[in-house]
Amino acid sequence: MFGECHAHIFMNGYNYRLAVATHRAAPRESLIREKLKAYQKLGVTFVRDGGDRFGVSLLAKKLAPEYGITYLTPGYAIHKNGCYGHVVGEGFDNLREYEGLVKKLVAQGGDFVKIMTTGILDFDTDGHITGQRLAATEVREMVKIAHDRGLKVMSHTNGAQAVIEAVEAGVDSVEHGNYQTEESLECMAEHPVVWVPTLVTVRNLIGCGRFSDALLEQIARGQRTSLQMAYQKKVSMALGSDAGAYMVPHGIGIVDEQAVFYRILGDGEGVNAHLRRGEGKIHLFTKSS
Numbered sequence: 306m307f308g309e310c311h312a313h314i315f316m317n318g319y320n321y322r323l324a325v326a327t328h329r330a331a332p333r334e335s336l337i338r339e340k341l342k343a344y345q346k347l348g349v350t351f352v353r354d355g356g357d358r359f360g361v362s363l364l365a366k367k368l369a370p371e372y373g374i375t376y377l378t379p380g381y382a383i384h385k386n387g388c389y390g391h392v393v394g395e396g397f398d399n400l401r402e403y404e405g406l407v408k409k410l411v412a413q414g415g416d417f418v419k420i421m422t423t424g425i426l427d428f429d430t431d432g433h434i435t436g437q438r439l440a441a442t443e444v445r446e447m448v449k450i451a452h453d454r455g456l457k458v459m460s461h462t463n464g465a466q467a468v469i470e471a472v473e474a475g476v477d478s479v480e481h482g483n484y485q486t487e488e489s490l491e492c493m494a495e496h497p498v499v500w501v502p503t504l505v506t507v508r509n510l511i512g513c514g515r516f517s518d519a520l521l522e523q524i525a526r527g528q529r530t531s532l533q534m535a536y537q538k539k540v541s542m543a544l545g546s547d548a549g550a551y552m553v554p555h556g557i558g559i560v561d562e563q564a565v566f567y568r569i570l571g572d573g574e575g576v577n578a579h580l581r582r583g584e585g586k587i588h589l590f591t592k593s594s
């Protein structure tokens with residue numbers, strides 16, 4: 306079984322507010338153990354978290370070896386105040402504060418830095434990317450500060466231009482990466498970056514009744530085209546489902562994500578080897594010194 310390269314163990318897959326209420330005072334260990342058990346049952350031995358504000362993923366990292374799981378986490382994700390990201394992390398106003406957050410996550414036992422360079426897709430309207438994207442110069446500084454400390458960078462990024470800017474800044478993985486173009490995929494192919502497209506965060510919503518299926522299907526078709534092109538161009542890719550997000554349960558999420566990859570690219574040894582190599586790079590998201 307492949308590892309889960311993008312999960313949020315503090316989330317439950319159906320109700321974000323409830324997840325926050327549950328863990329706000331202190332991480333609820335019994336719930337973390339339930340989710341780790343779900344991974345163990347499916348033979349998942351590697352999980353990389355995308356962050357939370359309550360120390361839930363840091364506790365999961367401590368408990369995970371009991372379930373035979375290697376668990377990597379940034380602790381919290383880091384966003385610029387006023388931009389997207391509060392849902393999974395802590396904010397900064399300037400680079401000095403950003404650096405302070407990087408130091409703090411290392412002190413708390415985090416493995417790498419998770420940054421948010423854009424918003425998310427707005428399924429309530431037309432699927433546009435919410436909020437403002439960070440300036441390319443700022444992203445470059447953020448990546449440098451992390452790399453100078455021997456930390457890898459996982460970047461939540463949507464939109465072709467933002468992907469190009471993040472990749473050229475040197476991020477080590479791009480999460481989501483919706484609305485790619487041939488140019489942005491080409492850029493990824495030329496750099497040692499891994500793309501974790503989290504396809505099921507869109508596909509699992511089709512038919513749930515909360516959003517327009519026509520819109521979701523249109524976005525899913527775009528992802529399919531990008532994925533095929535990325536594979537042809539030999540872009541490094543890894544499976545991650547954003548487990549914990551709406552309609553993406555822990556454990557099942559990565560099984561679903563694998564199924565979507567297989568439907569689009571086939572399930573031959575070439576695809577499997579490609580995904581294993583991509584995941585191998587995600588395994589290196591631990592402090593290098």
Ligand SMILES: [Zn+2]
Binds near residue numbers: 311312313355
């Ligand atoms: Zn995420």
